[in-house]
Amino acid sequence: MxxxxxxxxxxxxxGYKENHAMGVALKINKKRLGLTKEEMLQKFKDVLETPESFLVDSTFEPLANVLLNIEKIDDELITLNDKPNEYTVYGAENIEEGAKDQMNVAMTLPVTVAGALMPDAHQGYGLPIGGVLATKNAIIPYGVGVDIGCRMALSVFDLPATYLDLEHHKLKKILIDNTKFGAGHSFLKHERSDHAVLDNSLFETNAFIRELKDKAWTQLGTSGGGNHFVEFGVMEFKEKDEVLNIEKGSYLALLTHSGSRGMGATIADHYTKLAKELCKLPFKAQNLAYLDLDSEAGHEYWLAMNLAGDYASACHEMIHVKIKSALGAELLAKVENHHNFAWKEQFNGEEVIVHRKGATPASKDVMGIIPGSMATPGFLVRGKGEETSINSASHGAGRLMSRTKAIKSLSKSDLSSLLADNGVTLIGAGMDEAPMAYKDIHTVMAAQKDLVDIVATFLPKIVRMADDGSRED
Known part of the structure; x- marks a missing residue:
C-alpha cells in the first residue's frame, strides 16, 4: 500500500475540491515522507478538517495556508468561459476521454478562438497530444509542449529499395556510427560539429537563453529518448510525384524523429513556470497558463521557441548530412515538418496563434510526414487545407496505452515475432515503444482522409532508438 x-x-x-488546494496536496504527496498511502490520506484529511492546526507544520503549512485562503485565491483567478467552444474531433471513437476532457478545458480559455483534436490524440500535460488550438495574441508553453520543435525529416536517396538487403550490415553500421540517443546524451568536445544555428542572434535574447548555448552545442546532431528514432526504410511511390520530381518506384530513404533536446526542455520548463506565475488560472486549467505576446515574457518565449525550432531542424540536418556522406548517395528529395510548435496564421480573416502539440501542419499543398511505429508504415502526405482541422493532421499513430502499461503487459517474444514478420532490424528501444502500444496507423489515416492526401508510403527496415531508458518525447 x-x-x-x-x-x-x-x-x-x-472532501477536497478541484482547486489549488488539491494541487498543493498532490505536490506534497510526492515527498511521501516515509508514510504509507493510508497514513498520508489521514494526514490530508486532518489538514482539511482543521487547517489552522498545521500552520506551524513545515510540510503541511503550504496546504493549510491555501485552505484557509481558498476563497481569496479563487477570486483572483482568471475566469474561464462557462462552456467550451465547439471544435471538431477526428476519429473520436478511438480517442480516450482524458484527451477530450483536456481539450474541453482548453476550449474554455478566454483567449481561445478555435480548436481541433487529431485522430492520434491522447492525454498529455495542458493541451492533449494531438490537440490543435488557435488563440488570440497569446502563447501557451504547454500548448507547444516540452520538446519544442520536435519534427520529422525525410531524405529519399537515388538508391533502389533492394539496397537494404544487399547492404544491410553497412546500413546498420552507418546508423550506429552516426547517431547518438537518449535524454542528456551529448558529444564530447572533439566530436562536436558546428552549424550556423549556433551563431543565431536569438541566443543573445537574455542571460537565460545565452547560458543554453553550450548545451545546444554539445547535443547538436543527437536524438532524444522515448519515441525518437533514426531509421532506414523503403519509400514507395505508386505514381510519379510532379512536385518532388520522383518517378514511380521504391527507394532507399532515411526518416528521423527528434526535437530540440535539453535546450528546448529547459526553455519549456522555465517559461511554463513563469506563465503560471503571471497567468493565474483555475486548477483544472493551470497547465494551460498563457503569455500575452505583447508582454516581455511572451515576446521572450516566442523568440526562444523559434530558436528551439531552428535548433531542432539543425539537429536533423546534421544527422542527414552525416548519413548521406557515409552512404555516398545522391539526394532525390528532402521533406521535413515541425510539430510541438506554434505559428502565426490567418484563421477566419484574423491573425491567430496556432498551437500544434503533436499535430502536423496540413495547409493546402504543404507536405508532411506521419510515421506509424517501428514495424508499421509511415506516410508522406500533402495537406488539403481543411479549415475545421485548422489546417492540421495527426503527427503519428498515437499511443494506445501508457508506457508503464506497455512495459508491464506486452511480450518481448510477440515484439520479436512482429519485427521478424515485417523484416525489421531494431537497435535499442524498450517495450514501451512496441508497435502494439500504438493505435492502428491505417485507422488513424482513414479518420483524416479529408485532411491529407497520401503521396508515398515509408516502410521501416532498420530502426535505431534510445536503449538507455530515456523517456524524452
Whole structure:
C-alpha cells in the first residue's frame, strides 16, 4: 500500500475540491515522507478538517495556508468561459476521454478562438497530444509542449529499395556510427560539429537563453529518448510525384524523429513556470497558463521557441548530412515538418496563434510526414487545407496505452515475432515503444482522409532508438 500513488480522486473522496488546494496536496504527496498511502490520506484529511492546526507544520503549512485562503485565491483567478467552444474531433471513437476532457478545458480559455483534436490524440500535460488550438495574441508553453520543435525529416536517396538487403550490415553500421540517443546524451568536445544555428542572434535574447548555448552545442546532431528514432526504410511511390520530381518506384530513404533536446526542455520548463506565475488560472486549467505576446515574457518565449525550432531542424540536418556522406548517395528529395510548435496564421480573416502539440501542419499543398511505429508504415502526405482541422493532421499513430502499461503487459517474444514478420532490424528501444502500444496507423489515416492526401508510403527496415531508458518525447 505504501508505494501506491495518491491521485485527485482519492482527495475528492476526502472532501477536497478541484482547486489549488488539491494541487498543493498532490505536490506534497510526492515527498511521501516515509508514510504509507493510508497514513498520508489521514494526514490530508486532518489538514482539511482543521487547517489552522498545521500552520506551524513545515510540510503541511503550504496546504493549510491555501485552505484557509481558498476563497481569496479563487477570486483572483482568471475566469474561464462557462462552456467550451465547439471544435471538431477526428476519429473520436478511438480517442480516450482524458484527451477530450483536456481539450474541453482548453476550449474554455478566454483567449481561445478555435480548436481541433487529431485522430492520434491522447492525454498529455495542458493541451492533449494531438490537440490543435488557435488563440488570440497569446502563447501557451504547454500548448507547444516540452520538446519544442520536435519534427520529422525525410531524405529519399537515388538508391533502389533492394539496397537494404544487399547492404544491410553497412546500413546498420552507418546508423550506429552516426547517431547518438537518449535524454542528456551529448558529444564530447572533439566530436562536436558546428552549424550556423549556433551563431543565431536569438541566443543573445537574455542571460537565460545565452547560458543554453553550450548545451545546444554539445547535443547538436543527437536524438532524444522515448519515441525518437533514426531509421532506414523503403519509400514507395505508386505514381510519379510532379512536385518532388520522383518517378514511380521504391527507394532507399532515411526518416528521423527528434526535437530540440535539453535546450528546448529547459526553455519549456522555465517559461511554463513563469506563465503560471503571471497567468493565474483555475486548477483544472493551470497547465494551460498563457503569455500575452505583447508582454516581455511572451515576446521572450516566442523568440526562444523559434530558436528551439531552428535548433531542432539543425539537429536533423546534421544527422542527414552525416548519413548521406557515409552512404555516398545522391539526394532525390528532402521533406521535413515541425510539430510541438506554434505559428502565426490567418484563421477566419484574423491573425491567430496556432498551437500544434503533436499535430502536423496540413495547409493546402504543404507536405508532411506521419510515421506509424517501428514495424508499421509511415506516410508522406500533402495537406488539403481543411479549415475545421485548422489546417492540421495527426503527427503519428498515437499511443494506445501508457508506457508503464506497455512495459508491464506486452511480450518481448510477440515484439520479436512482429519485427521478424515485417523484416525489421531494431537497435535499442524498450517495450514501451512496441508497435502494439500504438493505435492502428491505417485507422488513424482513414479518420483524416479529408485532411491529407497520401503521396508515398515509408516502410521501416532498420530502426535505431534510445536503449538507455530515456523517456524524452
Amino acid at each position: 505504501k508505494n501506491k500513488r495518491i491521485n485527485g480522486n482519492d482527495l475528492i473522496a476526502l
